[in-house]
Amino acid sequence: MYGTRLYAIVVASAIFIIAANAMAQTKDEQDLPRDPPPPLPAATLKDSKVIALGETLWQEQCTHCHGAKAYPGKAPKLQPRQYKPEFVWDRTHNGFRQMPSWRDVYKPNEIIALVAYVMSDDFFP
Numbered sequence: 001m002y003g004t005r006l007y008a009i010v011v012a013s014a015i016f017i018i019a020a021n022a023m024a025q026t027k028d029e030q031d032l033p034r035d036p037p038p039p040l041p042a043a044t045l046k047d048s049k050v051i052a053l054g055e056t057l058w059q060e061q062c063t064h065c066h067g068a069k070a071y072p073g074k075a076p077k078l079q080p081r082q083y084k085p086e087f088v089w090d091r092t093h094n095g096f097r098q099m100p101s102w103r104d105v106y107k108p109n110e111i112i113a114l115v116a117y118v119m120s121d122d123f124f125p
Helices: 001-024 027-031 048-066 085-094 108-119
Strands: none
Touching: 048 108, 085 108
C-alpha cells in the first residue's frame, strides 16, 4: 500500500512539473507585446528575388538551429507545408519559447523574405 501511494505521488508530481514547464514563460516573453503580421501578399511570397534574399538570410543564420546538421536537438524540424505565412512571420518576428525574436536584428522586408523562403518550394532545411 505504501508503495502504491508513493508511486501515485511521484507520477502526480512529474505530471505537475511537466505541465508547469510547458506553460511557463520567461518574464521577458510576458512583457513583450506580440506584433501582428503585416500583409503578406502571395505575389510577394512568390517573388524570386524575395525568396533568394530569404534563402541567403536562412543560410547565414537560421541553419545553425534549424538546418539539417542541427538535428536532433537545437530546434524543432520545420514543417512548412503545415504552416501559414502569418505563423512563420510571428515565430520569426516575435520569437517563441527558446527561439529569440528577430525583430531587432532583421528589417521587416528581411523577415518577409525569410517567410517567403520557408514557404517556397525551394525550401530545404
